[in-house]
Amino acid sequence: MQKLADSVCIRCGKIRVYSKKWVDRAEGKGTQITHIEAVCPDSECQKIVDEKFRLMRERRELAESRKKGITIAKAK
Template sequence: MEFETNPCIRCGKERIKGKVKFINTDSRKTKLTMYVCPDRECQKIVEAELAAKEERKLALTNRRTHYPPKKKSN
């Protein structure tokens, strides 16, 4: 297996392996590996930016799917 680089999206440093979780889905065990920036302050900023992006995405999706009912014309 060839090693690929995984740089931080903010500072460019090589990310390191963080938490490893195992998730059971449909009788299969899936390994989920979280990679983090070695600089803790940078990682906190990255997580805040990703949370803000996710919040904007959810708000846009909610706005798009929840239209108010149309008024009937006489």
């Protein structure tokens, strides 16, 4: 049985379930960090949510790349 997460799906409101768990180290050394991925139990709903987040991430990356290209002129 999969454990239930403490959060609900942002789209359908169902209680999310844990899908993966892995341990990593900060910068390859030091403190161990445990990552747990929680997903919606409805796979079709999760696909829609993943696509929504992918689009949001692309828009954010595009905005950040535009910021880097801006040159501010110095006042004389």
